[in-house]
Amino acid sequence: MKTLSIAFKDMWRAFRSLFALAFMFGVPILMTLIFAFLFGGLGSSGEESEFVLPVTDVVIVNQDEGSQTVPDFSDGNSSFASLGDLFVATLQTDSFTDLMNISLNDERAARLAVDNQEAGMAIIIPPSFTNVLIGQSSQHAEILFYKDPTLTMGPQVIQSVVMRIIDGFSSSSLSIDTIFSVLDENGMELNQQQQIELFQEINENMSSDQEGGRGIITILPPETENGEQDQTNPLQFILRNIMAGMMIFFTFFTGTSAAETILQEEEDGTLARLFTTPTNSSTILNGKFLAGFMMIIVQVVLLLIFANLVFGIDWGPVAPLIFVSIGLVTLATNFGIFVISLVVNTKQSGIVFGAVLNFTGMLGMSSVFVIGTPVEESFKYLPLLVPQGWAMSAIRASWNGNTTQAVLFTMGMLVISILLFFVGNARFKKRFG
Amino acid sequence: MKFLDIAIKDLYQIFKDWKPAIFLLIAPIGFTLMFGFMFGGFKGPNDGDDERRYPVKLVDQNQTMLTETILSFLDRSEIIYVESVEGQTNLDELKQEVANEEVAAAIILPAGFTQTLQEQAKVNLNIILDKNTLAGMTVQQEIESNFQRVQTAANTARLAEQLFEESEGWRNDEERVLFFNNVFAEALDAWQTPSVIAVNRQTTPEGYEEASSENAFAQSLPGMMAQFAIAGLIGASEIIVQERKSGSLDRLRSTAVDKFSILSGHWLAMFVMIFIQFFILVIFGQLFLRLNFFGAPLATLAISIASCAFVASLGLLIGILAKVPEQTIVFSLIPMFIFSGLGGAWVPLELVGETVQRVSRFSPVSWIMKGFKDILLRGADLPQVIVPVLILLGFSVLFFLPAAVIFYKKRT
Numbered sequence: 001m002k003t004l005s006i007a008f009k010d011m012w013r014a015f016r017s018l019f020a021l022a023f024m025f026g027v028p029i030l031m032t033l034i035f036a037f038l039f040g041g042l043g044s045s046g047e048e049s050e051f052v053l054p055v056t057d058v059v060i061v062n063q064d065e066g067s068q069t070v071p072d073f074s075d076g077n078s079s080f081a082s083l084g085d086l087f088v089a090t091l092q093t094d095s096f097t098d099l100m101n102i103s104l105n106d107e108r109a110a111r112l113a114v115d116n117q118e119a120g121m122a123i124i125i126p127p128s129f130t131n132v133l134i135g136q137s138s139q140h141a142e143i144l145f146y147k148d149p150t151l152t153m154g155p156q157v158i159q160s161v162v163m164r165i166i167d168g169f170s171s172s173s174l175s176i177d178t179i180f181s182v183l184d185e186n187g188m189e190l191n192q193q194q195q196i197e198l199f200q201e202i203n204e205n206m207s208s209d210q211e212g213g214r215g216i217i218t219i220l221p222p223e224t225e226n227g228e229q230d231q232t233n234p235l236q237f238i239l240r241n242i243m244a245g246m247m248i249f250f251t252f253f254t255g256t257s258a259a260e261t262i263l264q265e266e267e268d269g270t271l272a273r274l275f276t277t278p279t280n281s282s283t284i285l286n287g288k289f290l291a292g293f294m295m296i297i298v299q300v301v302l303l304l305i306f307a308n309l310v311f312g313i314d315w316g317p318v319a320p321l322i323f324v325s326i327g328l329v330t331l332a333t334n335f336g337i338f339v340i341s342l343v344v345n346t347k348q349s350g351i352v353f354g355a356v357l358n359f360t361g362m363l364g365m366s367s368v369f370v371i372g373t374p375v376e377e378s379f380k381y382l383p384l385l386v387p388q389g390w391a392m393s394a395i396r397a398s399w400n401g402n403t404t405q406a407v408l409f410t411m412g413m414l415v416i417s418i419l420l421f422f423v424g425n426a427r428f429k430k431r432f433g
Numbered sequence: 434m435k436f437l438d439i440a441i442k443d444l445y446q447i448f449k450d451w452k453p454a455i456f457l458l459i460a461p462i463g464f465t466l467m468f469g470f471m472f473g474g475f476k477g478p479n480d481g482d483d484e485r486r487y488p489v490k491l492v493d494q495n496q497t498m499l500t501e502t503i504l505s506f507l508d509r510s511e512i513i514y515v516e517s518v519e520g521q522t523n524l525d526e527l528k529q530e531v532a533n534e535e536v537a538a539a540i541i542l543p544a545g546f547t548q549t550l551q552e553q554a555k556v557n558l559n560i561i562l563d564k565n566t567l568a569g570m571t572v573q574q575e576i577e578s579n580f581q582r583v584q585t586a587a588n589t590a591r592l593a594e595q596l597f598e599e600s601e602g603w604r605n606d607e608e609r610v611l612f613f614n615n616v617f618a619e620a621l622d623a624w625q626t627p628s629v630i631a632v633n634r635q636t637t638p639e640g641y642e643e644a645s646s647e648n649a650f651a652q653s654l655p656g657m658m659a660q661f662a663i664a665g666l667i668g669a670s671e672i673i674v675q676e677r678k679s680g681s682l683d684r685l686r687s688t689a690v691d692k693f694s695i696l697s698g699h700w701l702a703m704f705v706m707i708f709i710q711f712f713i714l715v716i717f718g719q720l721f722l723r724l725n726f727f728g729a730p731l732a733t734l735a736i737s738i739a740s741c742a743f744v745a746s747l748g749l750l751i752g753i754l755a756k757v758p759e760q761t762i763v764f765s766l767i768p769m770f771i772f773s774g775l776g777g778a779w780v781p782l783e784l785v786g787e788t789v790q791r792v793s794r795f796s797p798v799s800w801i802m803k804g805f806k807d808i809l810l811r812g813a814d815l816p817q818v819i820v821p822v823l824i825l826l827g828f829s830v831l832f833f834l835p836a837a838v839i840f841y842k843k844r845t
Contacts, residue, residue: 017759018759018760018763019759019760019762019763022762022763022766022767026763026767027766027770030767030770030771031770031774034770034771034774034775035774037774037775037789037792038774038775038780038785038789039785039786053570054783054784054785054786054787111636114636115636120783129629132628132629133628133629135628140626140627140628140629140630141628141629141630142629142630142631142632143629143630143631143632144632144634145631145632145633145634146634146635146636147633147634147635147636148635148636148811149635149636149810149811150781150783150806150807150810150811151781151783152781152783153567153781153783153784154783157570157571157574159631159633160574160575160578161574162631163578163631164574164577164578164581166629167578167581167582167585167627168581169629170627170628170629171582171585171588173628174585174589174620174623174624174627174628175585175588175589175592175620177623178589178593178616178619178620178623179589179592179593179596179616181619182593182615182616182619183593183596183597186597186601188596188597188600188601190596194596198592198596201592202588202592205554205588205592216555216556216557216558217556217558217559217560217576217577217580218558218559218560219559219560219561219562219564219573220524220528220559220560220561220562221528221561221563221564222528222529222531222532222561222562222563237565237566355455355459358455358460359463362463362464362467363467366467369467369468380534380535397533400532400533402529402533405533
């Protein structure tokens with residue numbers, strides 16, 4: 001019972017401290033709120049979950065002089081004097097309005113608009129655009145993308161879309177060149193009628209491809225282990241990762257802060273006073289350890305429930321979540337015991353808070369910051385160098401429905417916990433025994 | 434000149450303990466490197482390095498010369514890194530791998546893919562990816578773009594095959610298939626030198642200095658400089674609280690030192706502390722991160738001074754508002770998170786919604802970011818950063834005034 005009394009006393013003190021409350025609940029919730037606000041515009045508000053890129057203002061400069069050989073290009077009911085005009089008309093269709101706001105201007109004005117950050121990008125179509133695409137020029141044409149370098153994603157995606165359209169235009173001349181080259185290698189030559197038929201067929205193929213009449217590319221959504229399709233809203237996806245990362249980051253602060261009270265009580269002289277009572281040192285230390293454990297239970301439970309109720313975060317199946325949470329609580333408590341057992345006084349523990357916890361915490365949750373980037377795979381294992389990384393991997397496996405992985409990571413957390421506890425406990429017992 | 438004595442005393446108190454260096458220098462450098470390398474470091478995303486490309490699994494259920502040609506064609510991509518898998522056909526496992534983010538996507542070339550391509554010139558395949566993620570969207574664009582080229586190559590090969598058949602005919606089916614495969618490979622190769630190529634340029638307006646090349650640290654270093662400048666206030670603000678709680682302030686005010694000297698002395702100490710931090714981090718960025726701060730030294734100096742003035746005023750307000758030393762931590766961390774988060778220190782503001790972009794203008798960190806990013810990425814010089822400088826000075830006044838009013842009114 002004495003162990004419990006000591007634990008409850010420490011908990012009472014902690015929950016009355018503004019500082020402790022801020023770190024346990026305030027900062028994780030504040031961070032998640034900020035991200036919710038930041039990415040509120042990214043996810044759609046309803047059940048639909050399309051990733052929406054910001055619309056970029058694009059100025060197009062069409063310098064295409066067309067071709068004297070082919071004076072007219074038709075697309076459905078419309079006809080255009082050059083492929084440059086056709087290209088501009090294609091970009092101005094409704095298909096691209098959610099990606100870019102298009103305006104037309106001369107080169108000087110377009111560059112100036114980008115320079116003054118009134119537009120994110122200028123696309124400059126060269127004079128030889130049509131001639132090159134219809135094979136009347138052996139030179140390459142260069143389409144210039146003049147960008148605001150402070151923007152990255154929007155212009156990058158637009159360039160990719162634009163180049164796909166141009167690929168479609170290029171495919172005719174590329175096909176013709178390849179066919180002529182192959183036939184020439186085989187000693188064949190096409191008469192005029194055959195050439196006309198070939199051009200017609202290539203153009204038909206091109207139209208058919210653009211209308212999706214040729215190949216079939218089927219996009220399948222990923223699926224979780226329990227058979228549910230992953231239909232997480234992008235905003236929820238971000239918030240869940242941020243909230244989990246922050247929760248893990250700050251549970252380790254709580255664990256260390258709880259263990260630090262041993263040093264604080266030693267410096268204040270209250271620990272020495274406790275040792276003079278008929279309570280043995282093991283009971284006192286166990287009470288201290290238990291306080292940290294219980295505080296982190298409260299912290300984890302409240303944050304999980306709060307995140308679910310307020311942000312609507314779905315933590316996945318309950319059973320693995322409980323198992324992972326137990327692992328997290330145990331690990332964070334014992335990590336605190338371990339690191340504080342290594343320092344001599346509260347001044348040194350400041351270094352633990354400032355450096356050790358910050359760096360291990362950030363490394364542990366680094367996988368959150370690389371989500372959706374090409375280096376995501378590399379950061380899958382790097383965080384496992386620190387205990388926080390094991391906790392992050394376990395909780396992600398849990399909500400992904402990958403129970404096997406969640407259990408394995410949690411077992412790893414428990415093994416690390418036992419090791420940390422043995423070292424930390426032994427050092428404390430030796431010190432105060 | 435008494436304010437100078439107070440400032441020197443504060444600085445001595447701050448720097449006699451080495452721990453502030455963690456927040457002032459080590460943490461921003463550490464996080465700058467971490468964020469910078471995560472998002473490409475010195476390199477752009479399209480440098481062809483496997484580490485910078487999205488991993489994509491290709492399940493080939495055909496194992497033919499034609500699918501090998503496609504694999505080597507996809508391998509030229511600067512966006513995706515394709516790993517071919519033989520024999521794995523379990524769709525659920527693949528979906529799970531994509532769900533677990535082990536790969537960005539999985540391309541399945543189903544049995545009969547080669548035959549359909551050779552006989553009907555049709556690309557028929559399945560892709561598993563999450564269209565709701567940035568990675569999924571980028572990879573989808575790239576895969577579709579590549580298979581559009583594959584489709585063109587198949588069309589070309591089919592037409593050539595027909596022409597040859599009409600003219601010469603085939604001795605056997607093997608000869609036909611071989612011909613198709615060769616033309617197909619040649620047509621795919623032709624995409625290495627397309628007739629229209631993209632040329633990328635970035636803004637270098639008249640009067641601007643030469644701009645830096647693409648560098649992910651241009652986002653991460655200014656962001657972390659701003660964030661940890663505010664974090665660094667924890668220790669500095671605490672001095673003001675301790676001074677008040679220990680009775681030193683009472684003693685000081687009983688001397689001939691006027692209130693303004695005390696206030697400006699504390700402000701100056703914080704300004705100098707943050708300025709030293711900025712100075713070291715700018716040098717670090719210039720020397721080790723290839724960030725061209727010195728391309729526009731006056732602009733860099735102006736933004737640094739204005740930023741430090743804002744942070745110092747915020748620190749002064751925190752020190753005056755906090756009743757106990759512990760409160761300085763909370764009072765520093767809350768604006769740090771809010772200003773940094775909304776100011777684009779963590780996530781480039783171009784990726785957030787329009788409302789947030791408008792709100793971000795009320796965060797001083799967004800102006801620090803704008804000033805430094807314009808210098809580093811757009812080659813801006815002093816005239817181009819004058820607006821951020823003035824706004825930051827405005828924020829400085831905005832925080833200094835209430836601090837002064839409270840300080841003058843407050844009884845110790």
